[in-house]
Amino acid sequence: MKTANRILISIAAIATLTVSPLISQESADAIMKKNDGIPSGQSFKREMTLLVIKQGVTEKKEFTGFSKKQGRSRRSLMQFTHPTEMGFLVWDNPGEESQQWIKLSGGRVRRIASTDKGKPWMNSHFYNDDVSEKYIEDYKYELIGGESVNGTPCYKIRSVKKGTGATYSKTEVYIGKEDYLTYRVDYFEGGRHVKTLTLTRYENILNIPTARMLTMERADGKGKSVLYIKSIRYNISIDDRELTREALAK
Amino acid sequence: MIIALCKKDIRSDTTDNNISTSRIRAFTAPGIFKQAVVAPLLVATMISFADLHAQQQPEDSPARQEQDDLMSLLKESPKNSFDLKGFAEISSDTGLSDNEYGEQSFYNMGARTKFRPAYSSQKFKAYADIDFFAKSYSHVKEYSFETSEFYIEGGNSLLWKTGKQRFNWGVADIFSIVNPMDQIDLRESFARDNDEKFCGVYALRLTYIKGDYAIEAAARPVTEPLMRPAGFYAIHADLQDTPAGTVTPGYKDSDAERKIKNAAFALRGGGTTSGLDWHLFVYSGPQPRSAYSSTLERTDTGLNLTMEPIFDRVTIIGVDAAFAMGKLNTRFEGIYSPDMVASEKIDDQQKTVAMSQIMGGSDSALLQDGTSRNYYSYGVGADYNLWGNYGTVYCEWMQARFVDESDIEKELQSDILALRIEDSFFSQALNLSAGSMIRIDNMSAGYALTTEAEYDFKNGLTATAGAYYFVPNSDTYMQLFEDMNMIYLRMRFSF
Numbered sequence: 039m040k041t042a043n044r045i046l047i048s049i050a051a052i053a054t055l056t057v058s059p060l061i062s063q064e065s066a067d068a069i070m071k072k073n074d075g076i077p078s079g080q081s082f083k084r085e086m087t088l089l090v091i092k093q094g095v096t097e098k099k100e101f102t103g104f105s106k107k108q109g110r111s112r113r114s115l116m117q118f119t120h121p122t123e124m125g126f127l128v129w130d131n132p133g134e135e136s137q138q139w140i141k142l143s144g145g146r147v148r149r150i151a152s153t154d155k156g157k158p159w160m161n162s163h164f165y166n167d168d169v170s171e172k173y174i175e176d177y178k179y180e181l182i183g184g185e186s187v188n189g190t191p192c193y194k195i196r197s198v199k200k201g202t203g204a205t206y207s208k209t210e211v212y213i214g215k216e217d218y219l220t221y222r223v224d225y226f227e228g229g230r231h232v233k234t235l236t237l238t239r240y241e242n243i244l245n246i247p248t249a250r251m252l253t254m255e256r257a258d259g260k261g262k263s264v265l266y267i268k269s270i271r272y273n274i275s276i277d278d279r280e281l282t283r284e285a286l287a288k
Numbered sequence: 289m290i291i292a293l294c295k296k297d298i299r300s301d302t303t304d305n306n307i308s309t310s311r312i313r314a315f316t317a318p319g320i321f322k323q324a325v326v327a328p329l330l331v332a333t334m335i336s337f338a339d340l341h342a343q344q345q346p347e348d349s350p351a352r353q354e355q356d357d358l359m360s361l362l363k364e365s366p367k368n369s370f371d372l373k374g375f376a377e378i379s380s381d382t383g384l385s386d387n388e389y390g391e392q393s394f395y396n397m398g399a400r401t402k403f404r405p406a407y408s409s410q411k412f413k414a415y416a417d418i419d420f421f422a423k424s425y426s427h428v429k430e431y432s433f434e435t436s437e438f439y440i441e442g443g444n445s446l447l448w449k450t451g452k453q454r455f456n457w458g459v460a461d462i463f464s465i466v467n468p469m470d471q472i473d474l475r476e477s478f479a480r481d482n483d484e485k486f487c488g489v490y491a492l493r494l495t496y497i498k499g500d501y502a503i504e505a506a507a508r509p510v511t512e513p514l515m516r517p518a519g520f521y522a523i524h525a526d527l528q529d530t531p532a533g534t535v536t537p538g539y540k541d542s543d544a545e546r547k548i549k550n551a552a553f554a555l556r557g558g559g560t561t562s563g564l565d566w567h568l569f570v571y572s573g574p575q576p577r578s579a580y581s582s583t584l585e586r587t588d589t590g591l592n593l594t595m596e597p598i599f600d601r602v603t604i605i606g607v608d609a610a611f612a613m614g615k616l617n618t619r620f621e622g623i624y625s626p627d628m629v630a631s632e633k634i635d636d637q638q639k640t641v642a643m644s645q646i647m648g649g650s651d652s653a654l655l656q657d658g659t660s661r662n663y664y665s666y667g668v669g670a671d672y673n674l675w676g677n678y679g680t681v682y683c684e685w686m687q688a689r690f691v692d693e694s695d696i697e698k699e700l701q702s703d704i705l706a707l708r709i710e711d712s713f714f715s716q717a718l719n720l721s722a723g724s725m726i727r728i729d730n731m732s733a734g735y736a737l738t739t740e741a742e743y744d745f746k747n748g749l750t751a752t753a754g755a756y757y758f759v760p761n762s763d764t765y766m767q768l769f770e771d772m773n774m775i776y777l778r779m780r781f782s783f
Contacts, residue, residue: 089358092715095746119371121748121782137563144481145456149565151612157677161716261715264358283560284502287456288447288495 066179066195070211072218074174077246079272081106086116087268090162092261097121099160106276112171113281118160126160127286130171135203138166139283147287156205162263163233163254167205176200187212187221188238219247224257231257244272374403377780384757384773398423412442417488437488447495452488455506457556457569458621459610462706463667463686465621466569466606468576469506469554472515487516501559510550513597514576548599550574558608566609574599577688577699579629582656584642591646598658600629619669619684628663630696632656662691665699678712682723700765703729717744727763734766735759752778 084103089096099121105114111131118124125141138150155167176199183194192212199206207229212222223235233256237249248270255262279285381396399422407414417437423430439451455469464472470486491508552573558566578597585592606623632638634656645653669684684706688699708723718741725736740754755775760766 092746093717097746122373137560139565142481144483144485145454146459146482147565148459149610149612149617151615151617151673154615154673157673158716278499279497282497282500282502283565284495284497284500284558288441288449 066181066193069181069193069195069213069218070174070177070179070197073211073213073220076218079105079107079244079246081274081276082270082272083274083276084270085268087266088160088162089264089266090160090261091263097161099162104276104280106278106281108278110173113278114169115281115286116169124160125286126169127281127283128170129281130173132173132175136167136170138170139286141286145287147283152203163256163261164263164265165205168235168254182210184215185212187236190221191215192221217247219249233257243270246272369408371406371408372403373406373783374401375780375782376401377778379776379778381774381776383771384755384775385771396423412440414440417483435488436483439488445496447497449493449495450491452490453493454482454486454488455491455493456482456486457567457608459565459608459619460621460667460684460686461619461669461671461682462684462708463621463669463701463704465623465665465667465686465688466567466608468514468571468573468604468606468623469508469552470514471512472576474515499559500561501557503557504555506552506554506556508552508573510548510552510574510599512548513578513599514574515578548574550599550601564609564611567607569604569606571604571606573601575602575625575629576604577628579631579658580656581631581654581658582634583652584646584655585652586646586650593655598629598631600627600658600660602627602629602660604628615673617671620666622666623664625663627660628690629658630661630663630690630693630699632659633695633697635695659696661696663699664689664691665702674709676711678710678716678719680710682706682708682710700768703727704765717746718742719744727765729763729765734761734763736766736769748782750778750780750782752776752780 082103082105084105086101086103088099088101090099091097099118101116101118101120103114103116105112111129113130114128116126118126122143124143125139125147127139127141129137135152136155138155139147140150141147150166155170156165158164159166159169177197178200180196180198181193182196185192185194192214195211195213197209197211198204206225206227208226210224210226211220213219214221219240220237222237224231225233225235233254236253236255237251238253239250240247241250242248248267250267252265253262254265377398377400379398379400381398383395401420403416403418403420405416405418415437416435416439418433418435420433421431435452437452437454439449439453441447441449455467457467457469458464460466464485467486469489469491471489473485473487489508491506493504493506495502495504550573552571554569554571554573556567556569558568560566575598580595580597582593582595585594602625604623604625606621608619608621610617610619612618638655642653642655665686665688667684667686669682671680671682673680686702686704686706688702690696690699705726705728706723707726708721710719710721712719720741722737722739724738727734736759737757738754740752742750742752744750753776755773756769757773758766758769760770
């Protein structure tokens with residue numbers, strides 16, 4: 039019996055050693071769950087400026103963003119007013135590929151193919167994929183360390199999309215240890231670090247932490263895009279009809 | 289304490305403009321707070337700058353300098369109800385073959401200024417799209433202005449739009465088949481943007497959106513042909529010298545002659561279902577394609593062949609759909625009409641009858657009339673991302689047919705395959721494209737080649753160079769373009 043107990047203890051010890059990555063896996067999942075649980079607002083309207091800096095030339099774009107959640111689904115519309123009038127519509131549903139449309143300056147509306155999600159969004163350093171909702175269950179997480187981002191102690195979590203068709207091979211997300219906010223994301227394509235998103239100037243609006251400045255910078259330093267929220271209104275009434283392809287075409 | 293005050297105030301506020309206000313409340317006197325409420329936008333800007341400048345950056349550091357530069361660019365633009373956009377463009381076309389004036393090569397200079405003023409209020413939006421053209425051809429100078437759009441729109445549950453407007457129906461990239469409400473502009477042979485491919489028309493449009501679907505009703509008075517220029521396709525190369533003399537063809541397409549007194553109505557519905565964007569429509573109005581009646585008329589010098597466009601009322605039903613499958617974006621457009629009018633074919637017997645009437649003393653004789661037939665047209669297209677972010681190939685095929693074509697002139701714009709490949713370089717500053725249109729009508733197909741290079745200086749200035757080259761062979765359709773071989777250069781400044 040004792041022998042049997044010793045074997046059981048040994049198995050338990052081996053099992054503990056074996057599952058230690060699983061424990062960190064659980065920790066990563068727990069951290070990301072807390073991150074995911076931070077309120078983001080049922081709906082919002084944002085006035086935004088996008089600066090695209092490439093080869094020393096800065097392009098300024100301005101747009102109004104509308105977004106509304108229904109359950110876990112979210113629909114977002116971005117209406118560009120400067121320099122040209124264009125529109126971008128995103129439908130996100132859990133378990134489904136994000137649907138996106140672009141309204142060109144001539145008035146035509148085009149559906150964006152799913153593999154075009156890795157293409158630059160409005161000629162910036164953001165990709166089309168970056169403006170769609172991310173669902174926590176679509177990714178595998180692993181806690182790979184801790185690091186400070188601009189003086190904020192953060193968990194460093196590796197995130198890999200489950201299944202095929204991922205835009206990025208992996209991302210490394212920096213989550214604040216105290217507030218569970220996202221402060222930085224490193225994006226990798228084919229295992230190579232290609233760009234970094236930095237979220238700064240967090241402000242609390244109706245208990246919704248909001249990063250007013252998002253900077254997506256190429257890893258080689260050759261250009262970046264800055265997205266700045268000039269004003270935002272949360273939990274406002276947005277008519278569902280405004281967030282349809284038919285409304286985009288009008 | 290100050291932090292605590294800020295947090296408390298933040299929780300009670302609803303917008304980030306008010307957040308700025310709350311911070312002012314924490315730091316400044318009540319008088320300033322009142323001012324902030326009156327002008328929250330201004331305060332938001334002030335505080336954004338104040339916050340940024342308070343960040344821990346040495347004043348002369350490059351990072352601080354960069355941040356200052358960025359923030360000056362991010363500075364709040366003044367919110368205006370009135371907005372003015374547009375561009376100024378200069379262009380030159382150099383012909384590579386005989387043009388319609390018999391010149392071996394022609395050289396045209398042009399200037400164009402487009403203004404797009406817009407006014408928005410809570411209840412409505414007013415918008416205009418106005419072009420001023422100045423063209424200097426080898427033989428003539430021309431000044432004109434066009435109002436492509438001039439409308440007001442508004443509404444809440446029921447959207448309304450009235451005035452001169454473009455409908456932009458359809459999903460095709462090259463051949464528009466399901467857009468009978470707009471006036472097709474054929475002056476730019478290879479225009480890709482809808483604002484170059486279509487002229488606006490005076491119309492009233494009502495749209496009701498429910499869920500992901502919309503239904504749209506539209507009405508427009510029709511006072512001029514649905515294509516510009518009106519006589520584009522009508523050419524009778526086979527009728528020149530006759531026993532009664534040389535025939536001079538002419539079109540009744542002066543402003544007064546091509547006036548139409550009619551109206552068009554359309555109903556269109558559609559939306560998005562399981563990833564498929566689709567629309568169905570029914571149209572009743574003057575036919576959007578060209579058909580002609582032709583009359584021989586005796587003159588002192590010979591015979592005139594006068595061709596008069598027919599714009600009889602027709603019924604059209606149509607469908608368009610778009611669907612994305614992985615890297616492939618697919619599109620379909622199709623229409624059917626039970627009563628589209630075609631021009632009768634001029635056969636030897638008709639020529640003989642008409643000539644005998646003229647020789648017998650009649651001043652005129654009808655040579656060709658229009659006749660109604662079953663008609664269909666469809667186009668299928670796709671684009672596929674071949675490489676990188678922008679290396680894309682576009683392909684589109686269109687066909688148009690009358691069900692019985694034995695005694696009528698076949699639809700000229702049919703059986704055309706269009707291919708285009710494009711890519712961008714240097715962060716989308718340099719855009720290159722090359723394409724071909726092949727008319728697959730007989731063994732000796734005519735084709736066209738196009739190429740274009742555009743450089744975007746990213747400061748509003750773009751420079752474009754391109755060329756068209758047509759190889760018509762024995763194809764009647766491509767022969768319409770054979771004097772249009774050219775190289776063009778454009779410089780455009782957008783504001």
